Amino acid sequence: MIRKEKIEYRQFAILVLLYTVGTSVIIAPSMLASYAGQDGWISALLGLGIGLLVVWCYASIGKFFMGRSLIEAINESFGNYLGFVIALIFTFFSLTLSSLVLSNIGNFVNTRMLVGTPLDAAEYIFVIVVIIGVRLGIETLARSTETLTPLFTFLFIVFIFAVLPQMHPNNIRPILEHDIHDIFKSSYGFISFPFGELVLFLMLTPFVSKNKKITKGYVLGAFIGGVIVMIITVLSILSLGGYGTAINTYPAFTIAKKIDVGGVIQRVEVIMAGIWTFSIFTKLSVCVYVTALSIKQLFRLRDLNCLTIPIAISLIPLSQWGTPNAADFQTYTAMWMMYFTYIIMIIPFLTTGVLYLKKKWGKKQESKA
Amino acid sequence: MWQSILISVVAVVVALFEIPRLKKLKYTKEIWFFSFFLLLATVANILKFLYF
């Protein structure tokens, strides 16, 4: 199959990186500290290790599909009927994820930055930008994120150095106070979010120009993204303490608010929030793109752009119904989304298994015949 | 109330842009899917504005 759009593996890695950083940078520290307290960074380390393993598996699977996307592979391995159902579940997952990402950024902007602005206004504007991005195609999206990456890196490094004076090394002690059970409890969430959610990129692997480079791009992006989230977690634990990190809804924003370098550089939290808004924009764009692509391949349509506007518009009511309030988002939604992600994470492995067996079986049949 | 009228107008405008484009390409199946999804999205938005 010949496709018009192509992305370099470097652009693919940047997409994966920003997607990983995406929403997790603002809420993962709090999630990690909720069970493990000041040991949250150990959970992050554990989660990063296992998450990278998962991502490496995804990359190998993506390579194994040989230019087919996940839904095409599902169709091939499970046949028309069962395949349709599984692909539909995957599409639904992608849609749910998009709406959660939107509600995340909406709530964040609405509670911390533009407090008087109605939630609707913030979300509609965000969605308009995403529609423009997605309609221009994955190639344009990848290139635009690539051009903004130096800015992202620069601001992130500035952020780290600006926060340094706020840190108290004692906050991280005692190390390993919580037992291993609590630490694992925190890292379960971290494996599914953000690493498990990277399953969406299996829809985008066919666009990568060189099939061999998929593993490199996938794993490198996830690794750097994971390390960024971990650094933010360590910074919030060091400057707010384990308890402070757990009770703050958006710890990263809270420490950005505390930045005060010699009384000159202060009140810069909105600039810092800008880099997160940018990464969340990338995540939402990828989610919407993948949803549209899934629907397109699911129903064997020929045009992708006609689907983006309906999907993007429907995200707003979905996001507000899915998470009616902040408490709901942190407890109930986070929980079922985690289980949902774990279920979806199995799909590529199953598909690969069936494909592999079919291949072998087919060869046997051939050799017999 | 006025928001739901606004969103309906937006949906109609989008349809007026999209459908001729798809018609030119003779994508009949896509027109049906597009209309269906757009209707769904618009109804969801209207419901949100009216009841939630």
Added chain:
Amino acid sequence: MSKRKLLLVVFLSMVLLLSGCWSRRELNEIALVIGLGVDKIDNEYVISTQIVDPSEIASKGGGGGRAPVVTYKTKSNTLMGAIRQLTASTPRKLYLAHLRMLVLGESIVREGVAPALDVISRDHELRSDFFIIMTKGNKAQDVLTMVTPLEKVPSAYMFNMLRHSEKYWAPFSTLKIDQLDNEISGDGKEPVITAVEIRGSLKEGEQKKNVENISIKNYLQYTSVGVLRQDKLVGYLNETEASGYKYLIGKIKSTVIEMPCNKDHKDVTELIHTNSIIKANMRNHKPSIDVQINSEANVAELECQSNLLNLNVIHALEKKTEKEIKNQITMVLQKTQKEYQSDIFGFGDQIHQTYPKDWSKLKKNWNKTFSTLSVKVNVKVKIRNFGKVNKSTPSMK
């Protein structure tokens, strides 16, 4: 076609930019709250808000003769209620992001300050860069109505006063909201709050006349430090004890130490660097604390006759300084352990960090254990320099 696209881009960028102005408030529509006082009188919160009058502050030609700040008082059952109630008596909406001082009245600190702090750490408009102090003897509302010299805005006056006294004078320290929150919610360290007092009379201090004289009779002064247990006031430390506290936790930036050299004269050394290392030990499940304080000092003032080129004199001065510091620390330890039973030094945190297993048992009854805790203090002072002259001025003979 390209023109249409351009138009679309312009419209969309307008949408993006204008949405930021959704709840914009112009400077002449908001009231900048610079000081906030909280009292509890008859089970009701009394909020006093000090608001800046920008036209009076900015004007170079003396302004229109109005006071540069206005302090409003409102009564309500809740803090937020009181703050919102103010819109009924001010022409502008309060804007809290530029708050400098939060003054807690003694009454509310006695009853428990945690309920009042919630709104301050929850509200989005408040930042965490303001200082928290309490009043001793007076009400917060009175402190916020004093007219102050040198600084037109009393809250800025108190803010800078605290900042400088933390730097150059031992007893007092700044306190921010997240630190207070952490210390109240944690169980290994109890908070202390610097307390301010009105010197002179409030009635005269409220008048503008107060700053028209050269000698100021009625003024604000930091005099002591309030010791809290959980979120309730249990007592005060005087200046000497408070400096002992600061030596122990190693937060001294620079200060001076006076010690008698003969009957009616004193020598003074100036500390320039101080740090303290607090170590927790556990023997047979019984905790103990070792504190090592290292300090560098300069000779600042010699009232008795002595020749500083004589090494013995320097050694003697070092020893005397050490003794004085140790003395102050013993005083504060005595008072907090025996009288207040409140672990303001964070010994509990130290034990928590080194012996997390034992701490889980100790923390339930920590205040009791703390009162009998054995604390060994070791002070080491090194004198580096003696200023411009190496002998005391001989004019006294």
